[in-house]
Amino acid sequence: MIKSLDPRITREQIELNNPINPLADMDQWETYEVFHQKKRGDQHEHVGIVHAPNLEMALLFSKEQFGRRGISVNIWVVKTSNVFASDYDDADIFETVPDKQYREAGGYKVMEMINKYKKENKKII
Amino acid sequence: MYGNAYIDPNEKPLSILDGEDPIKLAEFEARIDRGEKIEPKDWMPKEYRKQLIRMIEQHAHSEIIGALPEGTWITRAPGFKRKLALMAKVQDEVGHAQLLYSAAETLGKSREAMINDLITGKSKYSNVFNYPALTWADSCIIAWLIDAGAIINQVANSKGSYGPYGRALERICVEESFHLKYGHHNVVTLATGTPFQRQMVQEALTRWWPPIMHFFGPSDKISNHTTILMRWKVKMASNDDMRQQFLNMYVPKIWDLGLVVPDVNLKLNEATGLWDYTEPDWDEFKRVINGGGPCNAERLAVRRNAEEKGRWVRKALLQKDSSYVTPLA
Numbered sequence: 001m002i003k004s005l006d007p008r009i010t011r012e013q014i015e016l017n018n019p020i021n022p023l024a025d026m027d028q029w030e031t032y033e034v035f036h037q038k039k040r041g042d043q044h045e046h047v048g049i050v051h052a053p054n055l056e057m058a059l060l061f062s063k064e065q066f067g068r069r070g071i072s073v074n075i076w077v078v079k080t081s082n083v084f085a086s087d088y089d090d091a092d093i094f095e096t097v098p099d100k101q102y103r104e105a106g107g108y109k110v111m112e113m114i115n116k117y118k119k120e121n122k123k124i125i
Numbered sequence: 126m127y128g129n130a131y132i133d134p135n136e137k138p139l140s141i142l143d144g145e146d147p148i149k150l151a152e153f154e155a156r157i158d159r160g161e162k163i164e165p166k167d168w169m170p171k172e173y174r175k176q177l178i179r180m181i182e183q184h185a186h187s188e189i190i191g192a193l194p195e196g197t198w199i200t201r202a203p204g205f206k207r208k209l210a211l212m213a214k215v216q217d218e219v220g221h222a223q224l225l226y227s228a229a230e231t232l233g234k235s236r237e238a239m240i241n242d243l244i245t246g247k248s249k250y251s252n253v254f255n256y257p258a259l260t261w262a263d264s265c266i267i268a269w270l271i272d273a274g275a276i277i278n279q280v281a282n283s284k285g286s287y288g289p290y291g292r293a294l295e296r297i298c299v300e301e302s303f304h305l306k307y308g309h310h311n312v313v314t315l316a317t318g319t320p321f322q323r324q325m326v327q328e329a330l331t332r333w334w335p336p337i338m339h340f341f342g343p344s345d346k347i348s349n350h351t352t353i354l355m356r357w358k359v360k361m362a363s364n365d366d367m368r369q370q371f372l373n374m375y376v377p378k379i380w381d382l383g384l385v386v387p388d389v390n391l392k393l394n395e396a397t398g399l400w401d402y403t404e405p406d407w408d409e410f411k412r413v414i415n416g417g418g419p420c421n422a423e424r425l426a427v428r429r430n431a432e433e434k435g436r437w438v439r440k441a442l443l444q445k446d447s448s449y450v451t452p453l454a
Contacts, residue, residue: 004257006197009423014430016422020245023237023432027439031227031452048293049227049452051236053442065220069300081450088167 032058033083035076036066044076055079141172141353157358162288165231165454176359177287178232185225186243186250190424192218194258195267203261210307214268217300224296228289230452244429252410253336255418262315262322262329268308270333273375274340276301277367286358289454309378316382330379331387338388338405341368372400 008014028051035044047066052058058077067075086093101107142150149168156163163169192215199215202208226236242248253271258264276298283294315326342364345351354360362370372391379386390403413421 004194004197004420004423005259006193006423006427007200008427008430012430014423014426016426018426018429018433020429021433021436022241022245023436025235025237026443026447026449027436028236028240029439029443030447030449031230033453046454048224048296048454050223053439053444053447057442064216065223068216068220080452081448083453085453088164 029053031080032062032077033080034058034062034066035078036062036072037074037076038071040073044074049080050077052077141350142170145170154356157286157356162291163286164288165451170357172353173357173359174232176354177290178229178234180359181225181229181232181290182234182239182242183249183251185222185229185239186248187254188218188222188225189243190250190254190428191271192222193424193427194254194256194420195264197258198261198264201261207311211264214304214307217304221293221297221300224293225290227452228287228293231289231454233451235449240432244425244432246416246425249414251340252414252418253340254424255413255421256333256336257420259332260325260329262312262325263332265308265311265315265326266329266333268304269312270308270337270375271340272301272304272308274337274367274371276305277370277374278341281361281367284358285361292454313382316384327384330384334387335405335409337371338368338402339407339410341365341371343407343410369399372402376400 030051030053031049032052032055033049034047036047037044050058050061050065052061055077059075062075062077063072066072146168150170153163153167153169153173156167163173195211195218196215199208199211202211226239229239230236239248243250253267258267279294279298279301283291283298285291312326315322344365345363351360373393376386376391376393388403390401392401393399394401412418416422
C-alpha cells in the first residue's frame with residue numbers, strides 16, 4: 001500500500017490503528033461572536049464565531065481567523081451567551097416601519113405647493 | 126477545498142416530509158422561493174436540517190483532512206517563498222474548517238460530535254484526500270485543479286438557502302482564489318521549466334486525473350429526494366453540470382501548457398457543447414470512499430493523534446463555569 005510522505009507517519013510513526021478516544025463535551029470550549037473593524041471610522045461588523053476558553057484567547061483566535069489578510073484595525077469578541085437577540089418569529093414588529101414616511105426626508109414634498117402658490121400669486125411676487 | 130458531498134446511493138429513500146406541519150412547510154418553501162435566506166432559529170423541515178448538517182460537516186472534514194497531503198510538503202517546499210505560501214494556504218484550509226464547523230453548529234450538532242464522527246470514521250470527507258501527494262508537483266496539481274473544482278462547487282453552494290453556510294462560503298471563496306492562482310503559478314513554473322520539471326508535473330497530472338474526475342461525484346440519480354433538495358436550495362447544481370463546468374474552464378488551460386490529459390476520449394463535442402470523456406471508474410471511487418484507498422487509514426490516524434496530543438492543553442484551559450450555547454449566526 002502506498003503511504004503518503006506525511007512526516008507524522010514516516011518519522012513519528014503513528015500507529016494506523018491508534019485508539020479512538022472520543023472528545024468529551026466542552027472539549028472545544030464555548031463560542032464567542034466576533035466583530036471586526038477594517039479601518040478607523042468604519043462600524044465593527046459581525047464576521048462569525050470562534051471557540052475559545054476565555055476572552056483573551058478568543059481575541060487571539062479571532063485575529064488569526066478573521067484578520068489574517070486584508071486590512072484590520074480592531075476586533076471585539078463577545079461571549080455568545082451574552083448576546084440577547086430578537087426572534088425572527090417576531091420580525092412583524094418591524095413590518096410597519098417602511099410605511100412611516102413621516103420619519104423620512106422623502107416624506108416631505110413641498111415643490112408642488114410652492115409652484116401652485118407662485119402660479120396663483122404671480123402679481124404679488 | 127472540497128469535493129461534492131457524498132450521498133450514499135444505498136441510503137433508504139425517506140418519507141421526507143412525514144410529520145411536517147403543512148402550514149409551516151408552505152411558509153418555509155415560500156420564503157425560499159422569494160429568494161430569502163433561512164436563519165438558524167427559523168423553523169425548518171427535519172430533512173433540511175439533516176442534509177445541511179451532513180453536507181456542511183463533510184465539507185468541514187474535507188478542509189481539515191485536505192490540509193494533510195499538502196501540509197506534508199511544507200518542510201520540503203522548494204524555496205522560502207513557496208514555503209511561506211504553502212503554509213498560508215494550509216492555514217486557510219484549517220480556518221475554512223472552523224468556519225464550516227461553526228455554520229453546522231448553528232443547526233444543533235456540536236463541534237465535539239462532528240470531530241468524533243470524523244475520527245471514528247462515521248462521517249465522510251472528500252475522497253480525493255485519500256490519495257498521497259507523492260511529489261512536490263502533486264501538491265501543485267492539488268492546489269490548482271482540486272481547488273479549482275472546489276471553487277466551482279462552493280460558488281454554487283454559496284447561493285444556497287441557508288444563511289450561515291452561504292456567509293461562510295463567501296469568505297472561503299475569496300481565499301480560495303489565492304489558492305487557485307498560487308497553484309496555477311506553481312504548475313506553470315514546472316511546465317515551463319526544465320525537462321525534468323515538465324516530466325514531474327506531467328506525472329502528477331496523470332496520477333491526479335482520475336481523482337479529479339471523481340471529485341464532483343457520480344451522476345445524480347434523478348429522485349424525489351434530489352428534486353426536493355434542489356427546490357430547497359440545499360443542492361445547487363448537479364454533479365455532472367459541475368464536472369462539465371470544470372472541464373470547460375480548465376482543460377484548455379492544461380492543454381495550453383502542452384500537458385497531456387490521460388483520457389483519449391476527452392474532447393469538446395461540438396454538437397452538444399459538452400465534453401466527452403471516459404466514464405470514471407466509480408467502483409474505484411466507492412472502494413476508496415468506503416475505506417479502501419491508499420491513505421484512508423493514515424489520514425484518520427494522524428487526525429486522532431492530533432486530537433489526542435492537544436487534549437491536555439484544551440482541558441487545562443477549560444474553565445469550570447463555562448457552558449455551551451449554540452452560536453447565533
